[in-house]
Amino acid sequence: MTSLTQLARARLIKLRWLSVGGMFAAAVLSPHVLGTGEVMHRLLAFTAVVASVSLAQPLLGLLDRGDRLSPFSPLLQLGFDLAAWAVYIYLSGGATNPLISIFLPLVAIGASVLGRVQAWGLGIAAILAYSFLWRFHVPLPVPDAERAAHLHLAGMWLVFAVSALVVVWFIRQMRQAVRERDAALAEARxxxxxxxxxxxxxxxxxxxxxxxxxxxxxxxxxxxxxxxxxxxxxxxxxxxxxxxxxxxxxxxxxxxxxxxAGQPRGGDGMPVGQWLQGCLLAWQALNPAAATDVAISPRLDGVGLPIDVSLERALANLLDNARHAGATRIDIRAERHGGELRVDIDDDGPGIAPAALADLAAGRPAASNGGMGIGLLLTRAALERLGGRLALQRLPGRGTRASLLLPLAPSSGETT
Missing domain, CATH: 1.20.5 (Single alpha-helices involved in coiled-coils or other helix-helix interfaces)
Structure with missing residues (x-):
């Protein structure tokens, strides 16, 4: 599972290229907005420097040790973005440039991905940068004061809109990653x-x-x-x-x-047909009064199945559940379904109730339905541990079908 830090790094790299694109667009549009191309060349030159550093990041990744101060750490990524925008804004009017509001989404993103001390440090650095640019900067050549005020307001609106979209996108992506991580942890637990x-x-x-x-x-x-x-x-x-x-x-x-007891799963596969016949004969010996009809596909003779006592118990549990549910006849069909073994066990009992089916899907014993209790949950757990799954469905009219699906292992006699 990808860590949240790695996800944050990937999204910060995308954010860096978004910054480069914004710098380039602002530099190219500056002659049309300001009426002069005086600042365009220095802004394009600095944008090229930032883009070069971004292109060099894959090389810096070779030095990444995964620690807090590695070249790819979120703190240094955001710190570099903050410094890059500070220099860019210094070259284009300082605090009078509406692009200075870009500091705020950087601080907001830092607060969502950094630790407490680092987030506060980034916020203080942004305040100091803003304060510095209030006093020191290269003035913009805009002789018309009314035009300058209009451009400033328009720029503030544009920067606010872009910042809002970036913050929502980034935080939503990180929240989705957190949900996926929590779901994976809950499943593992x-x-x-x-x-x-x-x-x-x-x-x-x-x-x-x-x-x-x-x-x-x-x-x-x-x-x-x-x-x-x-x-x-x-x-x-x-x-x-x-x-x-x-x-x-x-x-x-x-x-x-x-x-x-405690025997690990066998590494050598045995023929599936032979295994099924042995399991069914053992169960019929304990249940001589049960009426069964068995059909095993000849296609299963060329494939193997790792020996596992829990799997034998799982099949016996399904047969026991069918009989305890009041079935008078049990039909067993086994066939190869792609790379899986599929065993369908049909009974003519009263059928599993919808409420009981919901309980079993939620991982609870269906005590209200005869034969659908703890044994079935053990069966499902054993199959999932071996990479298989269990499916239950009501048959039309009367009865229940329990389908056992399990990955097959090629036997020594199978040709590929």
Whole structure:
């Protein structure tokens, strides 16, 4: 992100060239305004000096160390502009020249971009320059006093109009830069808070896995002993076998959680189709009663996806949300969409309510909508951390579509 100091420097350079243009225009018009070309040559010569210094700024930038007194510091930029205008006005009538009002926008701009001490210093320097030019200057050759008064008033109006436009333009530009910086800082702060929250949730999950391991082991032993009982009624055998498989799945999930807790994102990609099939089979093993229809595009066989446990949990959360929302059927379609993986999960549930959709867009759990709570926010956070995004929409008539989009990594077998 570009710093405000760099933005101020860029705008001050534009302001410098605006000053050069104003000096040149005033010098060229002086014979027509004053009726004599006596001052034009010296004003053009000095304007050329100021323009040469401005052209030399890229060379001075090589010496820029970024400190407060570097050649590109806002203080020295504004100080040079103030000194340049002071000399220009000295050569063209001093305090009687209406261009002397150009000191005021320079002071106003300095007050908006400089620190307190520097801004006060620039203001005092402008007052001293004005005071000096009141006493010492090269007089303008205007013999007609009435014409001189008329020109002075017209010049004052022109300088005021130009100064007002310049001050409004500069301050609006800086305010826009401040808003953009604040928005970027707020986004970074929100991401940091969300990441801290995810770390805390991960710690809770790890603690829960540790606490559940012993009860699951006990349940597994009890089920095994009951299945070994010869007096077990045949009607209970199938139920206990199902319980045994479910306990094994739970133990496997806890084992994976323990082994992969804190594991960084894998650098090697695995085929997307293989990854999706594995995730869906694991979810269906935990939800055998769920009716699903899966369609994975063959185009995904040639691309890879970095392994990340949070991504697997994100996909499982979307499927869980669809089932908890009251869906009787879940359609899953995966395809390659440009350089992204797109997974659409459609359900025939009651559909997400508009109020719940607004809550989720604002980053709040949609407690009023079944299946759209904390899990969905965790899913969105995990996808955003991996460079992806989550989109939700109501389907025509009935149901909700959750779209998972994630950047794909080329696999070793993909041709470019």
């Amino acid at each position: 929100e991401k940091a808070i969300r990441n801290d929250w995810l770390v805390a949730m991960g710690g809770l999950a790890a603690g829960a896995a540790h606490q559940l391991s012993t009860p699951l082991g006990t349940l597994g032993l009890l089920v095994d002993e009951w299945l070994d009982e010869s007096a077990l009624p045949a009607a209970l055998h199938d139920d206990l076998a199902l319980m045994q498989r479910q306990v094994a799945v739970c133990k496997q999930a806890l084992t994976q959680l323990t082994e992969r």
